[in-house]
Amino acid sequence: MRIITLVLAGAALGYAVGAASAQEMGDPAAGEKIFNKCxxxxxxxxxxxNRIGPELNGIVGDKPGADRGGYKFSKGFQDWAADKTAWNETLLTQxxxxxxxxxxxxxxxxPGLKKDADLKNVIAYLASFDAKGGKQDPAAALKAAASK
Structure with a gap:
């Protein structure tokens, strides 16, 4: 009985953690307004x-420095990106x-974004685009990027 209770408690906790994570995701609509700075x-x-900077379709989950339609990244960025596996929420926030x-x-x-809410919102907005520029579920994209 104790094992069943622990399993059920763990499942409930896992659900609560998952629900909290989904609630913590930013608002893509608010992020679109913040993206005006970009x-x-x-x-x-x-x-x-590509413009002065690379196009950002599908950036969430993509490897930093990966080919973005022929965009030429700086040597410093390429060196930094070499051991990174994916643009996830943590890396994008940094x-x-x-x-x-x-x-x-x-x-x-x-110069960067200083407000936590602005960071979360613009990251949610970025996550709402797939590699071809179509819309996708940002929560699913962020979750997939976190596992890379």
Whole structure:
């Protein structure tokens, strides 16, 4: 009986943790507004092309530095990205908080986002696009990226 109770308690806890994680995900609609700060250099969605920075379709779960339509990343970024497996919420949060603190020689001149809510929201927005610029479930994309 004790084992069954522990299994049920663990299942309930796992459900509660999963529910909390889903509630903690940012709001893609709010993230779209924050992404306006990024549009001068980046594009996302159907027909997105590289600009000063790479297009960002399917970025969540993709390997940092992976081919983005021929975009040429800086050597410093390539060196930093070499041992990274995927852009997940943690890595994107680090990067978007202050890109130059992560890679001093990055081409990205953006000073970063300082508010936690802005970071979560823009990451949720990025996660809502698949590799072709179509819409996808951002929670599923973030979950898949976390397991890489």
């Amino acid at each position: 549009k001068a250099c980046h594009a996302i969605g159907e027909g997105a092309k 990067w978007l908080t202050n890109p130059r603190a992560v890679v001093k020689t990055t081409k990205m001149a953006f």
